[in-house]
Amino acid sequence: MDPHVVILGCGFGGLFAARALAGAPLRVTVVDRTNHHLFQPLLYQVATAGLSAPAVAAPIRHILADQANVTVIYGEAMRVDAARRAVVLDGGDEIAYDRLIVATGATNSYFGNDAWAAHAPSLKTLEDAYEIRRRVLLAYEHAEREPDAARRAAWLTFVVIGGGATGVELAGAFAELARHTLRGEFRRFDPRNARVVLVEGSERVLPGYPPRLSERARRQLERLGVTVWLGRLVTGIDGEGVQLGADRVAARTVVWAAGVAASPIGASFGAPLDRAGRVVVGEDLAIPGHPEVMVIGDLAALPWHSPAVPGTAPAAKQMGRLAALNVLNSLRNKQSRPFRYKDVGMLATIGRNSAVAVFGRLQLSGYPAWLLWLLAHIYFLIGFRNRIVVLIEWAWAYWTFERNARIVFQASERPQEKGAKGSE
Ligand SMILES: Cc1cc2nc3c(=O)[nH]c(=O)nc-3n(C[C@H](O)[C@H](O)[C@H](O)COP(=O)(O)OP(=O)(O)OC[C@H]3O[C@@H](n4cnc5c(N)ncnc54)[C@H](O)[C@@H]3O)c2cc1C
Structure with a gap:
């Protein structure tokens, strides 16, 4: 039977690892606790009524449908038993692996003030x-x-x-x-x-x-x-x-x-953690003593890498690709490759026509940075339909100043009532 690669989390790191394993003689299982891949860089637009959810997310099953060697499992990984090479899911069922890529990302931290x-x-x-x-x-x-x-x-x-x-x-x-x-x-x-x-x-x-x-x-x-x-x-x-x-x-x-903190599952494999709870990995992205377990993206700490690797989507994607390559190398008895982050710059938007961008020595602000931000986000969005939807929404919003995702529809939601949730 083909070796079994399990990928936990289908955010940027997990998705790019899975894609890089397309066509390989492997069984790949992707586990995520949501049914969608989320494009987090545009999430603030959902929170501010500029875009609706389907424009920034796509069903994992659909994205990976054409990849015959991938099975998608909807479920939460509770812990990794590295000694037995098994992942324990919610409900107690287990998935055995030959190689494991953990890409469950980060959560929010209130610095101990959880209330x-x-x-x-x-x-x-x-x-x-x-x-x-x-x-x-x-x-x-x-x-x-x-x-x-x-x-x-x-x-x-x-x-x-x-x-x-x-x-x-x-x-x-x-x-x-x-x-x-x-x-x-x-x-x-x-x-x-x-x-x-x-x-x-x-x-x-x-x-x-x-x-x-x-x-x-x-x-x-x-x-x-x-x-x-x-x-x-x-x-x-x-x-x-x-x-x-x-x-x-x-x-x-x-x-x-x-504040952000690492996904809690990182504490379950007995690997060293940094102060933010991220799993410290070696140059090949594997954890000490377990070359078959790699940790990537926001969950990984790379203290040996200089300059520091940012907690961004491009870093997670690059780690995803390298983890996949190292899985293939290990199965072919080839040497694993060390991770080197390729700096692709940073972009942050502030509002209409205003943003800041840095690419190496080039620093931009205002309209040129905003235009770059806009084009980059359309280009990197997952799914052709999403790109079209976002382009149309943004063009409309640009000319009219309208925000189209303003419907909050829980019937019980009236002033004075608190705690009820709304959606669109
Ligand atoms: C609001 C916001 C805006 C951002 N803006 C930018 C930006 O503009 N540019 C940029 O480069 N980066 C940005 N980032 C950071 C970027 O999104 C992250 O660095 C990147 O997503 C990390 O990729 P990842 O694969 O490690 O984790 P994620 O993309 O977070 O994916 C983790 C996946 O694991 C799943 N998961 C978590 N726990 C479990 C579990 N126990 N079992 C199963 N599945 C699990 C989650 O559902 C998710 O699908 C932003 C982040 C946020 C939150």
Whole structure:
């Protein structure tokens, strides 16, 4: 029987590993706890009503349908028993492997303050995006019904915590929603007066970018109407607002974009972990003592690699391809290849016509960076249909300022009622 390769997770790393094994004399099993591959770079657009879910996600089964050697299993991997070469799934059933590629990514971290999660959702999955969108859109509905000015102001205050790419993108989109999309739709208040506050603990937004671009991004955010607070640490979050030391911001909508932690399954194989819980791998991406187990993408720590490998989609894809190649090499008794990250640059959008981009020594901001961002995201989206849908949605939004995914339809959802979920 052909050797069995199991891939856990079908995000960027897992998908590119599976594709690189197409046509090989192997049985490949891809396990994911969702039925879709998610294009996370555009998830903030779902959270801000710019795109609907099917535009940024595609069924895993469909993407891999033509790859005859792949079986897709919908399920959650609970742990890896490296000694017995078996993955334990939810429900207790097991899958035995000859080679294992673990690509289950990262989750959000509230730095030990897990109680904040109820008041400040973060953005990682489609469910998160729906929840943020529900809270944001319904905050305006609550504000229209609220006779008290102070309480209305709290409904119209949106705080984003964390000034990395996701926080910057969300804050910019919240400001555009208020200034353009919702303009003229309410009678008790002018949505253009809504307050969007971006809080960042370090001294600049986009800390991973060159300082000059961080400064440009801050200015572009402020031009959009975002209040940017740098060097401020959040000390508390509750249902009524955010505490920053002695200061308090009354805000009914708070989003957490400040921290990531490794997927918990990484702790189950007994391999060394770094401080963020990521699995430390060797140059061939395998864990110590188990050359048949490779860990890739956001879950992998590569402390020996200089410069540091970023937690991005291109890095995960490159690791996915190399892990697949090393699987093939090991089965052919060939030497495994070391991982070397090929820097493809960084892009972050801030809003309409404004973004920042860095490619080696080239640094761009404003319209050229935004155009590049737009083209790159269309190009890299998975699925031809998604590319067409996103192009049409963006063209429409560009000319009209409209955001088309604004329907929140849970029947029980009315002002005063909390906790019900909405979807589209
Ligand atoms: C909001 C947001 C915006 C981002 N924007 C950008 C950007 O603009 N550019 C960029 O390059 N990068 C961006 N990133 C980072 C990029 O998405 C990640 O670096 C990349 O997705 C990592 O790939 P991965 O394969 O390691 O994990 P993921 O792509 O996260 O995939 C992990 C997969 O594993 C599955 N899974 C998790 N646990 C289990 C389990 N126990 N059992 C089974 N399946 C499991 C998940 O369902 C998922 O499908 C962004 C991330 C986020 C959250």
